[in-house]
Amino acid sequence: MGSLDELFRLEIAKDKMSATLHSKKVEAEEIEVSDTLLTDFLAYNNVVYGIDNEALLKVASENPDDICPIMIAKGVEPIHGVDGRIDYVCEQKETLNQEEKRDFRDIKKIPSLRQGEKIAIITQPTEGKPGRNIYDQQLKAKPGKQVRIKPGKNVVFKDEDLSFYAAIDGQLSIKHRSINVFNTYEVSGDLSLETGNLNFVGSIVIKGNVPSGYRVEAEGDIHVHGLVEGAYLEAKGNIVITEGIAGLRKGTLIAGGNITIGYANQAIIDAGEDLYVQQSILQSYCTSRGSVYCETGHIIGGSCSAGKSIEVKDIGNQMDTKTEIAIGINQRDYDLENQLTKEKESLVENIKKLENLGSMLKQKKDTQEGLTAKERVILLKQRNSMVQTKQQLASVTAQLEELKVEVSDATELRLIAKGTVHPNTILHFGKYEKTIAVPQKFTQVYLKDGEIITTTL
Structure with missing residues (x-):
């Protein structure tokens, strides 16, 4: 071995991953x-x-x-494992496309999920592959790191497909892993x-x-702690407005459930x-398929209709402002039905005239005479x-068939006014009508045998 030592010098890399042969450039012909x-020679130097x-x-x-110099041996680097990852398959963007915008107030959308919708998929980390140095020593591979994220509130994780799913309808939120x-x-x-x-x-x-001008739409409830102006709010559940609505003749509240407000002024x-109103209803158009409760306030102007009953302190005012109260029928639907019925009659008449022509x-x-060019x-x-x-x-x-205005059971219909019902208040019970001509105090109004009866409480 000593003879090759005279000819060559073996350089071992510090990481023991390569060996390089150098010539000493001496004459040793023998x-x-x-x-x-x-x-x-390599084995003598432990390079195997x-x-x-x-x-x-x-x-x-x-x-x-x-x-020379020439690399004579080279080890195999370990292949470290790939970290696990999470891929979100649900939509997370908040920006709206141009076609999704109805007006300049449509700024963004809330990332939302439906119950059962897949949120994300986990890809597991890999273990990696070990390497070897030129001394034939194994070099360990670092395994990939696990994804450190867990299912939080209203989210379930399924092991069979390593996926996260929404347990309810709602807003996606990714925080604190x-x-x-x-x-x-x-x-x-x-x-x-x-x-x-x-x-x-x-x-x-x-x-x-x-x-004013904003739209708020929810499939659940809407709760506003302040004031609503000429905005549009629609909820499939309940609506609660702590202060009230100053509608400016265009502010609208539509709820599938109850509506509770401080007051209503020029609202729909x-x-x-x-419908629960803590103070007063002024020049508004209110419809409730249940009852209207405005027990400490008054209803002045506009119209207010309820499917069952209305409880209020005062109706109208000393200026005899026209105020319509409808019980047992949706006044807006009833008015629309009358409008559509008249429109239908007019269209039928027009068709007859066109047929005759x-x-x-x-x-x-x-x-033989035929038609002139004008004809x-x-x-x-x-x-x-x-x-x-x-x-x-x-x-x-089709609109009339869809509308199908129904009148509630007359025995359930009640108007209770614990203060005064002022003149020029028009009462509708089902399809019966009565106009109050003189002030009525502490009044209960109901329908009996097709007649609107007014009695003292």
Whole structure:
């Protein structure tokens, strides 16, 4: 071995991952270099793995001074494991496409999920593959790191497909290495161009005011801690407005459940169940399929209808402001039904006139005289008008069938006024009507045998 030491110097890398052969450039003609001798030389120096046999043959067959230094052995680096990852498959973006915007207040959308919707998929980390150095020592591979995220509130994780799913309808929230779905979206202050209009699959809480022009739509409840102005609020659940609504003749509240407000001024209100007003209803159009409770305030102007009963302190005022009260029937639907019925009658009459005109022109067309150019134009217009009028009639008929205004059971209908019902108050009980001519105090009104009865409480 000493003879090769005279010819070569073996350089071992600090990380023991490679060995390089250097020529000492000395004359030693009596030494015959072979690949076997070189292999033994490497083994003597503990280099036993990753030997490059082609390099050995090259050193043995050529002049070492010409080819050295040459890498004679190389280890195999370990392949470290790949970290696990999470891929979100649900939509997370808040920006709206141009076609999704109805007005300039449509700023963003709330990332929302439906119950059972897949949120994300986990990809497990890999273990990696160990390596070896030129001393044939194993080099451990670092395993990939696990994804450190867990299912939070209203989220379930399924092992069979390593996926997270929403347990309820709600807003996606990823915080503190936890995936959550919350059924309430909260705005800490007033609605503004920063928040924009809101549309959410759960409930919405606004801790400030809702200015004019904004839209708030929720499939759950809506709770506004402040004031609502000329805005549009619609909830499939309940609506609660702590202060009230100053609607400016366009502010609208529509709820599938109850509506509870401080007061209503020039507002449009439609409650699927009961309407609770702590103070007064002024020049508003209110509809409740249940009852209306305004026991400490008054109803002045506009109209207020309830499917069952209305309890109020005062109706109207000393100026005899016209105020309509409807019980047992949805006044807005009833008015719309009357409007559509008149429209239908008018369309039917127009169709008869068009049919008569068409019949007359066709008869003349079949004669030898025929139609003049002007009459042919009239016939063409008649046909177009007939098509349009029949389409309008079909639309109106469909609306009437869908409306189907129903009158509640007369025995349940009650108006209770613990203060005064002023003159020019028009009472509707079902399809019966009565106008109050003189002030009525501490009054109970109900329907009996087709007559509106007014009695003292």
